Amino acid sequence: MTRVPLERKVLNENDRLAADLRQGFLQHGTRCVNLISSPGSGKTMLLERTLASFERGRRVAVLTGDIQTDNDAQRLARYGFPVRQITTGGACHLDARMVVNALAEWQPDAIDLLLIENVGNLVCPSSYDLGEEARVVVLSVTEGEDKPLKYPATFHRADLVVLSKVDLLPYVPFRMDLAREYIRRVQPDAEILEVSCTTGDGLDAWRKWVDTSC
Amino acid sequence: MHEMSIAASMLEAVRAESARHNAHVLAVGVKIGELSGVDSESLRFCFDVLVQDTDLAPLSLEIERLAWRNRCRQCAQDFTVQEYRTECPQCGSAETETTSGRELEFAYMEIAET
Numbered sequence: 001m002t003r004v005p006l007e008r009k010v011l012n013e014n015d016r017l018a019a020d021l022r023q024g025f026l027q028h029g030t031r032c033v034n035l036i037s038s039p040g041s042g043k044t045m046l047l048e049r050t051l052a053s054f055e056r057g058r059r060v061a062v063l064t065g066d067i068q069t070d071n072d073a074q075r076l077a078r079y080g081f082p083v084r085q086i087t088t089g090g091a092c093h094l095d096a097r098m099v100v101n102a103l104a105e106w107q108p109d110a111i112d113l114l115l116i117e118n119v120g121n122l123v124c125p126s127s128y129d130l131g132e133e134a135r136v137v138v139l140s141v142t143e144g145e146d147k148p149l150k151y152p153a154t155f156h157r158a159d160l161v162v163l164s165k166v167d168l169l170p171y172v173p174f175r176m177d178l179a180r181e182y183i184r185r186v187q188p189d190a191e192i193l194e195v196s197c198t199t200g201d202g203l204d205a206w207r208k209w210v211d212t213s214c
Numbered sequence: 215m216h217e218m219s220i221a222a223s224m225l226e227a228v229r230a231e232s233a234r235h236n237a238h239v240l241a242v243g244v245k246i247g248e249l250s251g252v253d254s255e256s257l258r259f260c261f262d263v264l265v266q267d268t269d270l271a272p273l274s275l276e277i278e279r280l281a282w283r284n285r286c287r288q289c290a291q292d293f294t295v296q297e298y299r300t301e302c303p304q305c306g307s308a309e310t311e312t313t314s315g316r317e318l319e320f321a322y323m324e325i326a327e328t
Contacts, residue, residue, distance in 0.1 A: 001240060001327060006231065006320040010224055010244060093216055124216035126251045127318060149298055152282075153251030156312070185298040188308055 014128055017096035021103075021131025028109040032116065033210065034130050036154060037138035038147075039120030042164040044072045045197045046138065046206070047115060051079035053207060059112040063102050065094040065119045072117065082106065093124035096131060113210065122147065126154040134159040137190075141165050141172055145179035148186045155186040160193065160209060167196040220252060220318070221260035228270060231323050241324035243276040247317035254279065282315030 009015055025032050035043050047062060054060055061082040064072040073085035084102050086094060099116065116132065118125040137158040139147055142165055148155040155161065161183050169176070176194070183190055193209065195202035224242060232239045246252050254277050261275045282295040286302035287309040293302065295315070301308050 002325045004231070004235070004323050004325055006227075006323050008320055010220060010227070010318045010320060012227070013223065091216075091219065095219075123251055127216060127220070152298065153249045156249050156316075182298070184308075185300055188300055188310070 011127065011129075014096045017100055018129035018131040021096060021099060022133075024108055025114070025131060025133065028111070030108070030111050030114055031134075032114040032130070032132045033134050033136055034116045034118060034125075034132035035136045035138060036118045036122070036125045036158075037120060037140075038122045038143065041120070041138045041140040041143065042197060043117050043120070043138050044075055046162065046164060046195065047076055047117060048079070049197045049200075049203055050115070050207065050210065051076065051081055053203070054079075054081070056080060059110060060115065061106060061111045061113075062115045062117065063094075063099065064117040065098070067091070067119060088119060092119055092121050093128050094118050094130060095128045099130050115210075122151040122154050126151075126157055136160045136162060138162045138164050139179070141169055141174040141176075141179075143174075145175050146182060148179070148182040152186045155183060155190070158183075158187050158190045160191045161187075162206065163192065163194045165196060165198075166194045166201060167199045217252060217256040218260045218264075221257060221264050224261065224275075224320075225264055225270060227320065228273065228323065231325070232270075235325050238326040239270070239273060239323050240326055241274040241276055243278065243321040243323070245278045245280055245317045245319045245321050247280045247315040248282045249312070249315040250318045252318055278321065280314055280317050283313050284310040285313045286310050 037043050062076050063084050063086055065086045067088050070085040073083050076083045086098050086102050135157055137155055193202055193205050195206050228239050228242055258275055265271050265273050284295050284300055285292050286307055288307040289305040291302050291304040300310050302310055
């Protein structure tokens, strides 16, 4: 029996495609943001509020991933920007190949900002690089504030954590101070924003973050 | 539950190595970091299910788990992160960076002598 060293990543193929995507985004000046959260934390709502605030003609596009249905794409298409649904048909995450395929019919140099809404799941999407420039994790205050400790792999790779639905804070036992401490423990470098899509609180700061380098 | 697609990616690599050496692969060694988001038991289960009754059998999976380790940007101390405590145990600085724990990598393959 011979032992052959094999030093490469298991998801080599995904990482190769993601590196190609990243290089393409860089070349065309596209800022790509990957949004990850558990189901129901408000990713689609956040995107709706974001698109609603953009002026017409802005070069924004959205990819939205779900296991089934194109409901999210229908919701997002109302704002007049190109939207494409990726239906994974059972897969619990988006991978780089799905993004490559979904982008195939768009002009790569026609998009300045590409927002990717991942499949609602706090575990699996974290392993799959999509070529994004920044990764956002959304955590709503109706969830447990200890989610960063329960799902460290996902929070550890976050550039920004959006704490959503903060208008509900008076009605839920969520402790903002603990949530911030847990995020800092798992990912000290992540920025943190508190947002309510219902009242609009924090949306300006979020838009400013989205616009950075865009 | 993405361990099934990860196991499938591993088997693709095993097939490629097997073809390259024109020999049966007996074992594959992988390194899995604590922060990789991959559950070892679930991966082992999916791996065995996919290998079963194929020409790849017998094929064993050897998993090395790697701890989450950080290095201090101030005093360069290396340490294992326990209980999510990412601050430096030596100088107390919060400025630390992860050096290990995200791995999802192959380490080796054991190939039958021909």
